[in-house]
Amino acid sequence: xxxxxxxxxxxxxxxAQWLELSLARNYTFSEEQRQNANRTLSVGxxxxxxxxxxxxxxxxxxxxxxxxxxxxxxxxxAKVTGPxxxxxxxxxGPDGMPMDxxxxxxxxxxxxxxxxxxxxxxxxxxPGGIGDLTLTENNDxxxxxxxxxxxxxxxxxxxxxxxxxxxxxxGVLDGRRATATKxxxxxxxxxxxxxxxxxxxxxxxxxxVWTSSGVSAGMDMMVAFLRHLYGDPEVNNSVNxxxxxPHVDPSWDPFSVVHKATGY
Amino acid sequence: xxxxxxxxxxxxxxxAQWLELSLARNYTFSEEQRQNANRTLSVGxxxxxxxxxxxxxxxxxxxxxxxxxxxxxxxxxAKVTGPxxxxxxxxxGPDGMPMDxxxxxxxxxxxxxxxxxxxxxxxxxxPGGIGDLTLTENNDxxxxxxxxxxxxxxxxxxxxxxxxxxxxxxGVLDGRRATATKxxxxxxxxxxxxxxxxxxxxxxxxxxVWTSSGVSAGMDMMVAFLRHLYGDPEVNNSVNxxxxxPHVDPSWDPFSVVHKATGY
Numbered sequence: 001x002x003x004x005x006x007x008x009x010x011x012x013x014x015x016a017q018w019l020e021l022s023l024a025r026n027y028t029f030s031e032e033q034r035q036n037a038n039r040t041l042s043v044g045x046x047x048x049x050x051x052x053x054x055x056x057x058x059x060x061x062x063x064x065x066x067x068x069x070x071x072x073x074x075x076x077x078a079k080v081t082g083p084x085x086x087x088x089x090x091x092x093g094p095d096g097m098p099m100d101x102x103x104x105x106x107x108x109x110x111x112x113x114x115x116x117x118x119x120x121x122x123x124x125x126x127p128g129g130i131g132d133l134t135l136t137e138n139n140d141x142x143x144x145x146x147x148x149x150x151x152x153x154x155x156x157x158x159x160x161x162x163x164x165x166x167x168x169x170x171g172v173l174d175g176r177r178a179t180a181t182k183x184x185x186x187x188x189x190x191x192x193x194x195x196x197x198x199x200x201x202x203x204x205x206x207x208x209v210w211t212s213s214g215v216s217a218g219m220d221m222m223v224a225f226l227r228h229l230y231g232d233p234e235v236n237n238s239v240n241x242x243x244x245x246p247h248v249d250p251s252w253d254p255f256s257v258v259h260k261a262t263g264y
Numbered sequence: 265x266x267x268x269x270x271x272x273x274x275x276x277x278x279x280a281q282w283l284e285l286s287l288a289r290n291y292t293f294s295e296e297q298r299q300n301a302n303r304t305l306s307v308g309x310x311x312x313x314x315x316x317x318x319x320x321x322x323x324x325x326x327x328x329x330x331x332x333x334x335x336x337x338x339x340x341x342a343k344v345t346g347p348x349x350x351x352x353x354x355x356x357g358p359d360g361m362p363m364d365x366x367x368x369x370x371x372x373x374x375x376x377x378x379x380x381x382x383x384x385x386x387x388x389x390x391p392g393g394i395g396d397l398t399l400t401e402n403n404d405x406x407x408x409x410x411x412x413x414x415x416x417x418x419x420x421x422x423x424x425x426x427x428x429x430x431x432x433x434x435g436v437l438d439g440r441r442a443t444a445t446k447x448x449x450x451x452x453x454x455x456x457x458x459x460x461x462x463x464x465x466x467x468x469x470x471x472x473v474w475t476s477s478g479v480s481a482g483m484d485m486m487v488a489f490l491r492h493l494y495g496d497p498e499v500n501n502s503v504n505x506x507x508x509x510p511h512v513d514p515s516w517d518p519f520s521v522v523h524k525a526t527g528y
Binding site for chain 2: 043052053054056057058060061063064067068071072073074076083086101103104105106107108109110181182183213214215216217240241242243244245254255258259
């Protein structure tokens with residue numbers, strides 16, 4: 001029953017995407033999309049020890065693919081350049097108990113810039129990860145300061161999962177609607193003044209700020225964001241090449257039920 | 265219509281997973297699963313310049329998450345240790361024309377071992393990527409030689425996307441069923457003797473060899489593989505934390521239709 005429904009619906013979704021592609025000849029691009037197609041987009045990812053792997057590399061797959069038809073450059077921005085570990089550093093859990101996750105397997109991404117050397121950015125992306133607990137314990141607010149300093153000069157700011165917590169602490173969600181991971185909803189949404197946290201959403205767009213739910217939700221937000229940037233035809237083509245069926249409804253969120261995430 | 269069907273079906277899928285979780289108390293583990301839960305699994309990823317980002321980091325997110333409840337170590341294995349670029353090197357396309365993709369944005373993963381220094385492996389994972397064209401042009405068969413040398417001593421061998429081409433050229437798919445990306449199906453399935461290439465499959469398991477379709481299909485294969493290794497309860501928990509709805513039917517493959525992949 002479960003499998004049959006999944007197969008049927010997913011096939012319908014892809015068929016609908018296929019239909020969209022065949023209609024692409026008549027697609028009308030917005031002025032913003034035409035401009036984006038004709039300039040080089042400067043994209044920056046903030047990373048830190050204990051980042052969540054798919055928060056970074058899920059969206060990055062789609063960006064990377066679209067950097068073939070459209071011009072982009074990428075900066076991976078951290079405290080220091082060079083390899084940054086995904087393995088969580090030693091830290092205390094939300095309950096104050098020490099959590100030693102040093103036995104977890106590790107992936108290292110290479111940071112190309114520091115907060116001081118990062119170039120001007122059109123797009124700033126902030127992933128989540130349990131390493132944020134270590135930064136909090138150490139009163140390390142370099143990421144928040146970078147976000148606050150760059151916010152006005154950036155055209156789009158995105159977060160994935162607990163990355164919304166960095167945006168909130170930087171103050172850039174004040175007066176906005178936003179979402180975050182449902183698995184650690186209370187912790188992720190603790191900060192920010194006058195933020196309307198949306199407890200059931202795959203992602204939320206409020207002006208130039210896009211926030212997504214947990215981990216894999218970043219991919220769906222990125223697909224929607226790339227459609228916003230460049231229009232549907234090339235994005236559809238890319239998504240088909242990645243053999244991915246995105247969730248296209250921002251209000252789809254069964255995980256808010258699974259994790260019992262609620263507003264305050 | 266498209267959105268409604270997607271939401272309904274995905275919600276049903278998650279509800280079914282939720283039901284599975286609530287039944288987990290009565291879950292019966294196999295002898296293999298009990299053994300895997302009580303030993304350290306040695307996992308190795310082969311990487312090369314021009315690897316596809318999500319082929320590596322999609323499955324790795326799930327492995328990384330499961331390395332918290334279960335003991336694993338990870339080797340990232342390449343020709344030389346240190347950063348390996350995802351940006352495709354200069355190469356000729358399948359039609360023989362030069363393809364300069366040097367403007368694409370780049371991510372670097374850090375290789376921890378070479379083919380000579382890689383430790384004994386329980387699990388060997390081979391991603392795909394357009395960089396395989398450069399290796400072919402340069403008659404560089406180091407990956408195929410590594411796979412052939414390690415195959416017998418490895419408990420499980422997995423490939424994602426065009427990674428199946430490395431397995432085929434190494435000879436380890438001979439006499440087996442396998443699949444590969446549908447976006448470049450003809451190229452990916454050109455090699456191998458007496459291989460039964462399955463043109464419509466999200467992934468195929470044949471004994472110790474698991475092969476997946478293109479890019480994002482590696483995540484669904486990995487979820488199924490982890491259930492095989494460790495059973496459902498911890499894997500369900502992890503998938504919910506990653507807020508991912510896996511495709512659970514290995515025969516689900518709308519992209520074989522999209523890309524018109526067919527057998528020979």
